[in-house]
Amino acid sequence: MNNSLKLVSQALETVIASVVHDESVLQQFFSHDYQQYVDDKVLNFRQFVSHMQTLKQHSLQRQLRIIACAAAQQTVFTRHRVAVTHDDGQVSEFEVMAQFELRDGKICRCHELTRQIFGPEQHRDLGSR
Numbered sequence: 001m002n003n004s005l006k007l008v009s010q011a012l013e014t015v016i017a018s019v020v021h022d023e024s025v026l027q028q029f030f031s032h033d034y035q036q037y038v039d040d041k042v043l044n045f046r047q048f049v050s051h052m053q054t055l056k057q058h059s060l061q062r063q064l065r066i067i068a069c070a071a072a073q074q075t076v077f078t079r080h081r082v083a084v085t086h087d088d089g090q091v092s093e094f095e096v097m098a099q100f101e102l103r104d105g106k107i108c109r110c111h112e113l114t115r116q117i118f119g120p121e122q123h124r125d126l127g128s129r
Contacts, residue, residue: 005071008078008100011107016064016082021056023049031106038112038127054129061085074102081117084126092119094127 011029018025026049034045043051055062063083070077078100083093094116101109114127 002071004074004076004100004102005069007102007105008071008076008107009066009069012064012066012078012080015052016062019056019061021053026052029107031103031108034106034108034110036110036112038110038114039125051129055126058087058129059084060087060089076100076102084119084123086120086123090120090123092123092126093117096127 007029014025015029030045030048032045034048036043036048036051061084064080065083066078066080068077068079077098079095079097081093081095083091085091094114096112096114098110098112100107112127116124116126
């Protein structure tokens, strides 16, 4: 497994599955000028931090399953699923296809497509909320 792929896999596992929101953990993996393109929105690093905080506040548990991944130099592609137990006890599952770009050992950009596979309609926007 190349270093870029290791970094992205570790970032996904650490950031998504962790119960606690900790900005310092995000700073370990994501550059200060990080940009995320998702659901017709563009998030900068501060907005991404806020997005992750919102996810943690409104979910009890998140389980990640990486289905496929590929890497070339500083670019990593993943197809992964995230099962979410929401704070109201309902469960959703999302499929995510993402292209991560790395620079200086950190993720600096992500182009992401997220779709809800099942779950309540009110949680459909969880990928960009």
